[in-house]
Amino acid sequence: xxxxxxFFARDAVAVARELIGATLALGGVGGIIVETEAYRPDxxxxxxxxxxxxRNAPMYGAPGSAYVxxxxxxxxxxxxxxxxxxxxxxxxxxxxxxxxxxxxRRGIDDERLLCSGPGKLCQALGIDGSxxxxxxxxxxxxxxxxxxxxxxxxxxxRIGLAKAVEFEWRFGLGGSAYLSRRF
Numbered sequence: 001x002x003x004x005x006x007f008f009a010r011d012a013v014a015v016a017r018e019l020i021g022a023t024l025a026l027g028g029v030g031g032i033i034v035e036t037e038a039y040r041p042d043x044x045x046x047x048x049x050x051x052x053x054x055r056n057a058p059m060y061g062a063p064g065s066a067y068v069x070x071x072x073x074x075x076x077x078x079x080x081x082x083x084x085x086x087x088x089x090x091x092x093x094x095x096x097x098x099x100x101x102x103x104x105r106r107g108i109d110d111e112r113l114l115c116s117g118p119g120k121l122c123q124a125l126g127i128d129g130s131x132x133x134x135x136x137x138x139x140x141x142x143x144x145x146x147x148x149x150x151x152x153x154x155x156x157x158r159i160g161l162a163k164a165v166e167f168e169w170r171f172g173l174g175g176s177a178y179l180s181r182r183f
Contacts, residue, residue: 007145008063008136010048012038012086017155017171019088021148026125027140030096031115033090034176037054037158038169041085045164058133059083066141068122068132075119076128080136091159091170092116094178095124116179150174156183 008015016038024030039046047056047069058067059081067087079087093115095102102114102124111180115121122128136143154174157165159181172179 004145006063007081008082009083010063012040012082012088012108013169015080015082016088016169017150017153018146020153020171020173021146023096023142023144024090024093024136025097025142026127026131027098028142029125030142031090031093031096032173034094034173034178035090035180036171037089037091038171039079039087039089043164043167045158045167046086048087052085053064054087056085059087061133062135064136066127066131066136068127068129070129071119076122077118077124078125078127078131084173090117090121091118092172092176092178093121093154094173094176101126102142116178118182120180142143154183 016036019033019036022031022033041048048059051059061081063081065081069077071077078090081087082102094112095114106114106124114124152174154172155168156170157168158170
């Protein structure tokens with residue numbers, strides 16, 4: 001079932017929380033989203049904080065589209081665009097489909113480590129810059145909203161930031177073995 005048309009056209013913090021438990025796949029390879037982080041345009045840790053640039057232009061695109069960028073020039077990262085200048089980083093998923101492909105792409109067998117971080121997730125699913133600006137609700141992506149009990153969702157500080165570290169805009173599925181880092 002696709003999301004409501006305005007699911008992503010909301011505040012990134014609300015979307016980040018509600019993405020927990022949703023399913024995401026690329027070409028049949030994917031799983032359950034178990035960890036996210038929100039970024040708003042007035043957030044000093046956001047790519048959009050200093051205004052629109054060529055690099056962050058996808059953050060001002062259609063809600064529900066992908067903002068895919070390289071982190072430190074090494075790893076691809078997938079974000080879901082929300083309101084203009086805001087996005088949600090998909091940090092981890094629990095693998096459900098295409099696990100053999102994920103293992104081959106990542107070169108590891110431990111299912112818990114296949115998608116337990118934004119770079120690992122993109123490598124496992126085969127996400128790269130060619131997916132930038134594509135809709136997360138249309139092929140080659142597959143997205144279905146969450147049915148997770150809100151009480152099962154935990155929150156905490158975002159990871160790996162030097163600015164705005166006090167914002168508790170990281171969300172996860174409580175007790176999940178597939179998180180990038182425990183809460």
